[in-house]
Amino acid sequence: MMTTLRTFAGSSRLTFGAFLSMAAFAAFTPTSAWAMTTAPAQAPDSVVSSRDMAPVLNVENNNWLDVHVYLVRNGDPFSLGTVSGPGERQLALPALATTPGAQVQLLVLPIGGGDDYLSPTLLVDPGDVLHLTVENSLDLSSVTVTSGS
Numbered sequence: 684m685m686t687t688l689r690t691f692a693g694s695s696r697l698t699f700g701a702f703l704s705m706a707a708f709a710a711f712t713p714t715s716a717w718a719m720t721t722a723p724a725q726a727p728d729s730v731v732s733s734r735d736m737a738p739v740l741n742v743e744n745n746n747w748l749d750v751h752v753y754l755v756r757n758g759d760p761f762s763l764g765t766v767s768g769p770g771e772r773q774l775a776l777p778a779l780a781t782t783p784g785a786q787v788q789l790l791v792l793p794i795g796g797g798d799d800y801l802s803p804t805l806l807v808d809p810g811d812v813l814h815l816t817v818e819n820s821l822d823l824s825s826v827t828v829t830s831g832s
Contacts, residue, residue: 736831737781738811740774742766746793746817753790754780755801760790766817781809789826791817800824 744750744766753760756779763774780787785807791800800821807813810831818824 736810737778738776738807738809738813738831740776740789740813740815741771742774742815742817743771744768744817746819746821748793748795748797750817751792751794752815753792755788755790756780756785765794768817776807776813780807783808789813789815791815791821791824793821798822802826 740752740763742750742752746768748768749765750768751765752763752774754763754776755761761777761779763776764772766772766774779785786804787807788804789800789802793799798821800817802815802824803826805813805826805828807828808830812829812831813826814829815826816824
């Protein structure tokens with residue numbers, strides 16, 4: 684825990700009494716009360732539809748170089764991760780891509796330089812599975828979206 688100086692009753696340092704008060708509060712407060720939010724309890728027999736799940740991106744990198752993959756929405760790139768070349772990896776998409784009808788693009792930048800690949804605009808819904816194939820010649824790369832329903 685990082686301790687910062689606070690002003691208590693005109694003093695610029697933490698008094699021993701204030702320290703004891705905070706320590707007592709921390710010791711006697713249940714840890715469940717510290718949580719900002721809690722996840723709702725889910726019955727074990729409940730069924731989660733694919734429409735409630737976040738979209739997933741599967742990347743197949745056939746390029747000899749490692750590549751960094753970004754999600755682009757409204758011109759803003761969001762880093763998804765790096766995929767070694769040649770190799771495969773599943774990347775998690777951020778919450779902004781999980782809104783129904785989100786229009787996004789995928790940007791692939793090879794590590795070490797060279798041309799990049801920007802996919803056409805994709806319409807992504809919750810539960811969808813995106814498959815990005817990165818080719819050695821990046822302009823031949825492709826992306827497909829499979830509906831999760």
